[in-house]
Amino acid sequence: MSNGLEIILLFLVCQAAATDLAWRRIPNVLVLAGLLLALALHWRQGGSGALLGQALAGGAVGLLLFLPLYALGGMAAGDVKLMAMAGSFVGPAQALQLCVLSALAGGVLALAWLALARWRGAVGEGMPYAVAIAVGTIATIALAHR
Template sequence: MLINVILLVILAVCVVTDVRKRKIYNKVIFPSLVAAFVLNTAMGGLSGFGESIIGFSVGLALLLIPYILGGMGAGDVKLLALVGALKGYEFVLESFIYTALIGGLLAVVVIMTRGGFRMSLGVGMPYGVAIAGGAVVALLMDVTLL
């Protein structure tokens, strides 16, 4: 429960900064990563730490290629890695699926509001919003399945 609250607070902060400044700040991500590793270790011992590391690695890997290709900012990659560090690899995989769907819907909105596909080329969007939305949907799905 505590990890879910921490996740929601971090996501809210990152959405605000991503929408306003188009940045996801390291001063939010890095202390949160430390907290994720410490909390998971405290709650689950070495296996909790291991799950946190695996979740971090999976979250990082999912967006690393889009980042390398220039289609995503480093903050987005670190945010998804943080989601994995907090909640584990299964959760980050589920979140990623919802993130991709929400990101696609946001892209359609950007294209429509910018006057078509050609007018939208080169226009970025705050993908932290999609990551946060995907994580929230995954949380809601976990709650409703219990």
Template structure:
């Protein structure tokens, strides 16, 4: 699988700053502020329009944002990640477009999955993880909008990671790989 070409400057530099700031705040506060994401989205739109013109830039911005959103939304709906993580991938997608967003999401899933698995193993919570996965798989057809709607208690978490860090690592890895 070949990587899409690196987007023109200032896109890589801006995305690097965005994901480092988001990951830093996610580590420190366990949230990614909407203000950071809103500034990132507006700046991405301005840069995309500047680089590609109003129509093509707007389409590239929207397609990347929608793709980033769609890739992580199912995990949010299954309560596997927070809304800030989904919005961060949406914002990264707005900067880099759908093709690179897909590669970034794959790298992010790999990094986040390995990190989460290492956390579960180090805490001795593998049995709880398996039970949680069985419960989730058993109820995948009817995901309630709220836990109280179904009368079924959500499984106890086996540990959470600041997923903004995984998104940052995946983004940096893909951007670096595209330069070589």
């Protein structure tokens, strides 16, 4: 993945995390614009369509791995759509890595969120999972550059 794609992806997931923290929502326009941008840029970079296929496969990996968590009520639809968008930037292999790292970050953040909620006496408030996806994305990109 090129540095330009990485910068765009980092901007998008950080914006999603900020809006999820502030309003507990991930705007559909942000996710859709990111998805279309990823597909267009991959199509533009790979003349034969191979990169476009990688983008579609990465989006499918992100969607299919997080969809069961949505179906079980463990996360919101915006989080699933955000993961599909992020996967479309990185391709299927890195999308799998991104999902695992986001899940690990989500576990750590959930423990901290529960401790904070208990301390504040506000248990029951949902955690903004886009923050975990942003952390997982940052870790995935950092690991690609080591």
